[in-house]
Amino acid sequence: MEFWKEDFYSRKFAEKKRDDTIIVNMGPQHPATHGVLRVLVELYGEYIVRSECVLGYLHRMQEKMGEVKTFPQFYPNTGRLDYAHALAWNWAYVGAVEKLAGIEVPERAEYIRVITTELNRISSHLLWWGVYLLDLGAFTPVMYAFEDREILLDILQKITGSRLTYTYFRFGGVFQDIDSKFIEQTKTFCKRMRSRLNLYRDFVTENIIFRKRVEGVGVFSKDLITKYGATGPVARGSGIKYDVRKAEPYGVYDKFDFEIPVEESGDCLARYMVRMKEIEQSLNIIEQALEGLPEGDFRNKKAPKILKPPPGEAYFSVESARGKVGIYVVSDGGLNPYRVKLRSPTYSNLSLLNEASEGMLLADYVATLGSLDLVIPEIDK
Amino acid sequence: MENFLIGIDIKIIEDERLKGSKKQILIDPQNIREVTKRFRENGYFLEDVMSMEFKECFHLLYRFNHFENPGTITVRTSIEKEPAEIESISDIYPGALWHEREVYEFFGINFKGHPDLKPLLLPAEDFEGNPLRKDEKSAKSIKDIFPMFFEESEQEESEGKEEQS
Numbered sequence: 001m002e003f004w005k006e007d008f009y010s011r012k013f014a015e016k017k018r019d020d021t022i023i024v025n026m027g028p029q030h031p032a033t034h035g036v037l038r039v040l041v042e043l044y045g046e047y048i049v050r051s052e053c054v055l056g057y058l059h060r061m062q063e064k065m066g067e068v069k070t071f072p073q074f075y076p077n078t079g080r081l082d083y084a085h086a087l088a089w090n091w092a093y094v095g096a097v098e099k100l101a102g103i104e105v106p107e108r109a110e111y112i113r114v115i116t117t118e119l120n121r122i123s124s125h126l127l128w129w130g131v132y133l134l135d136l137g138a139f140t141p142v143m144y145a146f147e148d149r150e151i152l153l154d155i156l157q158k159i160t161g162s163r164l165t166y167t168y169f170r171f172g173g174v175f176q177d178i179d180s181k182f183i184e185q186t187k188t189f190c191k192r193m194r195s196r197l198n199l200y201r202d203f204v205t206e207n208i209i210f211r212k213r214v215e216g217v218g219v220f221s222k223d224l225i226t227k228y229g230a231t232g233p234v235a236r237g238s239g240i241k242y243d244v245r246k247a248e249p250y251g252v253y254d255k256f257d258f259e260i261p262v263e264e265s266g267d268c269l270a271r272y273m274v275r276m277k278e279i280e281q282s283l284n285i286i287e288q289a290l291e292g293l294p295e296g297d298f299r300n301k302k303a304p305k306i307l308k309p310p311p312g313e314a315y316f317s318v319e320s321a322r323g324k325v326g327i328y329v330v331s332d333g334g335l336n337p338y339r340v341k342l343r344s345p346t347y348s349n350l351s352l353l354n355e356a357s358e359g360m361l362l363a364d365y366v367a368t369l370g371s372l373d374l375v376i377p378e379i380d381k
Numbered sequence: 382m383e384n385f386l387i388g389i390d391i392k393i394i395e396d397e398r399l400k401g402s403k404k405q406i407l408i409d410p411q412n413i414r415e416v417t418k419r420f421r422e423n424g425y426f427l428e429d430v431m432s433m434e435f436k437e438c439f440h441l442l443y444r445f446n447h448f449e450n451p452g453t454i455t456v457r458t459s460i461e462k463e464p465a466e467i468e469s470i471s472d473i474y475p476g477a478l479w480h481e482r483e484v485y486e487f488f489g490i491n492f493k494g495h496p497d498l499k500p501l502l503l504p505a506e507d508f509e510g511n512p513l514r515k516d517e518k519s520a521k522s523i524k525d526i527f528p529m530f531f532e533e534s535e536q537e538e539s540e541g542k543e544e545q546s
Contacts, residue, residue, distance in 0.1 A: 008505040012497075056502040063487075064512050099400045226448070228476035229426045240448050247451035311526045315401030315444075315453060326428065326444075326453075328401075332521050339433040343444075348429075351479045380502055 009054045013040045021049055024362075028057045032135055032366045035376030039369075041362065048365055051357045053350060058380040066329075066340030071097055071307040072171070074340065078327075079165040081342065082378040084124040086166040087117045088320030089378075092327040094169045095250060095316035100331055101171070101309035106297040109173035110252040115289045116156065116168060117318075118282040119186065122193070123152040124321035125275045125282075128373045132272070133204060135370040136213050141204055148196055155185050171307065173299025183290055190283045197280060205276065214268035218368030220356055221266060228352035232323025232345050233278065234372060236262050237270035244319035256288045268371040275373075278321075308335060322346050322373050344378040385419045396529040402444075403452030407530055410458045410467050413443070417470040420445045420454075428453065430470075430480035432488050434515045435523040439465055439490055459523065466491040487513040 014023060027038035036057035042050040062081065066074045078093040079086040091113060098105065130145030153163045159178055160168040168175050204210055220230070220238045235242055243260045245253045261277035263270035309331040317326040323345025330339040349372050357365055389412055394405040408416055420427075428444035438459040445454045460467050469492035471477045481492045482501040489511040492498060499505060503512070515521075524531055 008499075012499065056500075056504070059502040061512055067513075096401070226424065226426045227474060229428055229474070235448070242448040242451065244451075248453075310398070312398035313400065313527075315455075317401075317453070324428070328431070328442075330433065330526065332526050338521065338526060341429070341431045341442075343429045347479065348476055351476060355475065 009038075009052070010040060013042075013050075013052055016050070017042060018044075018049065020044060028054075032369060034131065034370075034374055037374065037376050037379075041357075041365070043362060046361050046363070048357050048360045048362060051354055051365070053354065055380055058376050060377075060381065062342060062381045063340050066337050068336065070335045071309070071337060074337070076165075076167045079162075079167045080377065081344065081381070082320060082322065082325075082375045083164050084127050084375050085120055085321040086164065087113075087120040087168060088318050088325050089327075090166060090169045091117060091251075092316055092318045092325045093329075094171055095318065096314045096327045096329045097171055097307070097309065099316055100312060100314035100329055101304070101307060103172045103303050104300055105172055106300055107252070107294050108177075108296040109298050109300075111289050111293050112174050112178055112298060113169060113251055114253065114256075115178070115186065115286055115293075116160070116174075118286050118289075119152055119156060120166070121282050121321045122279050123149050123156075125279050126152070128275065128321075129200070132370045132373075133210070135366060136210065138204070138210070141200075144196075144200070144203070148193065151189055151192075155182065155189065158182060170299055170303075172303030173297070175299075177298040183293075186286060186290060190287055193279070193283055197276070200276070205272075211269070213367060214272060214371070216265075217268045217364045218356065218360070218371060219266045220352065224352055224356060228355075229348040230323070230345075230352055232320070232349065232373075233271050233274040234323065234349045236260065236274045238266035239264040244317055244324050248317065250316070250318060252289075253285075255292070256285050258284050258288075268367050271371045271373075275321075306335075308333065317343070320345060322375065322378070323349060342381055344381065346372065346374050347379045347381075350374060350379060385423050386416065389415055389419070391416070394529055398529065399527075401453065402455040404454045406454065406456050408456060408458050410441075410460045413456075413458060414468050414470060414473070416456055417443070417473050420456075421473050423447075424449070425454070427470075427474040427476045427480075430477055430484060432484045432490060432513075434488065434513070434520060435459075435526075436520045437523060438462060439488060440523060440527075441467065441484075441490075443470070460490070464491070465489060466493055468493050469495040471495050487511055489514065 021042050021044045024041050028036040038054040040052045041048050078089040081089045126145045126149045130142030133141040157163050160166045225235045225238050241262045258281045261274050263273050311333045313330045315328045317324055326343035328341040329337050332338040392407040399405050425445040425447050428446050430443050432439050432441045440459050443456040481495055484490050486500040486503050
């Protein structure tokens with residue numbers, strides 16, 4: 001009895017199977033898929049003829065929860081969508097509701113948001129860096145990455161109260177102010193991280209084995225990116241200079257001087273390089289924000305306690321470590337949102353892989369899958 | 382940007398109650414493929430496709446954006462509840478393949494011409510229903526939440542009546 005005939009998706013997938021190929025099921029429990037992602041691949045020898053992602057193993061119906069909870073009640077859910085860069089989702093939801101209800105944010109709060117979100121972006125990229133190399137068969141780098149990430153989590157834990165699934169922002173500001181100790185620790189971390197980046201470069205980026213594994217592998221053309229609406233480092237690795245922080249500035253991002261790293265080659269190495277350069281740019285932003293941190297309130301004291309935004313809609317998008325996060329909220333004038341829609345970047349980024357994987361080696365498929373920086377809770381919603 | 386949409390019957394909506402998009406365009410459902418084709422030809426990418434339910438219709442939103450000329454453009458259309466169907470745009474933007482499957486399972490809207498319309502996030506077997514459908518109690522009228530879609534046409538109607546009288 002062939003195992004795949006037991007299940008709806010495998011049966012459907014097997015309908016178009018060729019006689020000279022075999023079907024391999026990867027996941028939902030597989031070390032290379034980082035969470036419960038399942039992939040069905042049709043193989044001719046070691047080459048992929050066809051592949052299909054099967055989603056929904058972590059589906060929680062977040063959008064329905066948005067409709068049955070009040071505006072503030074749904075807010076903690078946003079921190080659980082992308083556990084690696086939770087603050088970006090926090091910001092997207094808070095931003096959408098603030099826009100809808102017309103709540104103003106003090107400048108100091110905007111600066112704090114930038115600093116914490118960028119710190120979170122670095123921790124997300126570090127996590128990806130370590131785990132991606134684990135995918136490729138290098139065990140040691142993840143130890144280095146987690147050493148640095150641990151410092152970041154400690155810094156963020158002191159002000160947010162949690163280590164991973166943050167719920168730090170509030171409508172009209174942030175939960176609590178940052179203190180001089182936080183500033184001092186962050187400055188020390190920025191200095192340390194720069195020297196560590198040099199170490200990473202010597203240690204991994206210029207390693208010949210790593211290069212052979214990622215150079216020219218999983219090339220995405222510009223047209224493919226446009227067709228599937230991929231964003232973030234995936235799009236920037238294919239030569240598309242699009243970053244929400246620069247393209248559609250939100251918060252106080254237009255006050256900082258930073259660059260958008262772009263690579264032209266579109267392969268796994270390009271996406272790797274974009275992320276490594278982004279860490280550097282995030283450090284620049286943090287240092288500038290700490291330098292220009294204004295005095296004042298960290299939360300708008302006039303923000304209403306009971307939120308009943310007027311009928312209408314708001315769409316707010318931010319740049320997360322994975323790409324463009326967008327949250328769309330409709331209010332009917334009541335306590336609950338009428339509709340919440342979550343636009344998650346990895347959802348679009350992953351959808352292009354079915355087409356891109358045709359003719360790829362299975363080993364390269366794993367390298368490409370890792371280079372997309374997937375976070376499954378965000379895809380499954 | 383409206384230049385490339387010339388020749389199609391569209392209504393541009395400018396209202397401060399609709400926040401976050403650069404442009405809001407209301408179209409008839411039968412024009413969706415033509416509009417999408419024009420966006421594709423002009424280098425736009427598809428952000429997402431979504432739907433919401435009202436008492437009298439399903440309201441569909443297609444968000445487009447441009448890498449060089451950024452700013453979200455929301456294309457909106459309303460379709461009847463019976464039969465709830467619209468042409469698929471997945472052959473123009475394959476990125477819509479998953480979005481349309483999601484709308485299909487959450488709302489039960491049929492996308493004509495979609496090559497593989499099956500559930501994406503919900504269980505494919507042993508599950509019935511469309512979780513984001515509203516019941517009679519919670520469904521609102523589209524006129525309560527988005528009155529601006531109807532304002533202009535009502536004005537025209539009343540003007541017409543005045544002329545008649």
